[in-house]
Amino acid sequence: MTTDLLQIEMQKVPQSRIKEVDFNNLPFGKHFADHMFVADYADGQWTDLRVVPYGDFAFNPALSSLHYGQSIFEGMKAYKNNEGEVLMFRPLDNWARMNESAKRMCMATIPEEIFMGGLEALLRTDADWVPDQPGSSLYIRPYMFATDVFLGVAPSKTYRFCIFTCPVGVYYSKPLKVKVEMEYIRSAPGGVGYAKCAGNYAGSMYPTLLAQQAGYDQLIWTDATEHQYIEESGTMNVMFIIDGKLVTPATSDSILRGVTRDSVVQIARSWGIPVEERNVSITEVIDGIQNGRLTEAFGAGTAVVVSPFQVIGYNGNDYMLPERSATDSFAVRVKEYMTNLRTGKIADEFGWVVKV
16 A cells, blocks of 8 residues: 555645654653644545644534534554664554444544555654654554534534644553542443543543542543443553453443553463453452452553553552562563564564554
8 A cells, every 4th residue: 555546645844843842751642743644524535635734723613523522533652663663553453443433423434545544644754753762652643523514413424534643751650549430430331432432531531530639540440330340440441460360351332442452462362371351340359459369450551551550449448459570560571572562672473563
């Protein structure tokens, strides 16, 4: 596939802003690269594919996505290997999941050649923005929103698809203190929990704020019916090491099918570690901490990669996870392995890395 076949218009900035960025001090999501890829959907087809300078969009006040929430996104990362080449990690999985979200939100789907062609054109244009400092990467944000100018609860007939990027450092710099949420819910069976739609994140902000005011970093969400079974944690899927096995809630229509989650599961199996994808109750987790059967708990996601939990708060009590050495921790080992895989330092036996 070549971008020439897609007829992507290229409009480059007269002067890059890259010298304004301190690549040794990269807060997450604050600095944006020079360009973005944009495409518009109307009359049943995607048109006007272009790479243009990163900048503002002008919107009508009656833009339907602002009123009715047809907005979805993905999160991806790009890295550099020792030769300075740009590498993407499992981009086709993000493309497939974005289309799952689009179908659930009654939006237009994106052809593979437009998603990948636009992504590759953008990364070639802004290749200098991909960091090579340890722990850093280029975060990639593909997203789509409805663009009809219409007040009425109905699917839009027009959409805009955009990809922009930002160099980022580490999302969480230390082990997390998380609180089990027993009142509010993130999603429910039959809902949109498995879709990366904007409303899922908007609805999570207030209970997360309450937890942060109580001294926690994030929430562990529980099921909407009984508040007894673990689902996700903020920006992450949740995983545990119990009796030497990797245990994680099975994905469903209320749990996001995380690309990092799936990667950790496949790596664990390749290492001969038993994996259980099933219902995980709060009782099992707390009992496991107390009786020593549960030795690790961590989150897995594109932004956070793998982030260990230090404390789990439940019903007014804090339960400390046991300390693990770097050589004895599955979370540390799998994060290091994935980092080496994504940066081309080790062979890619899974076929996940795509060179730009």
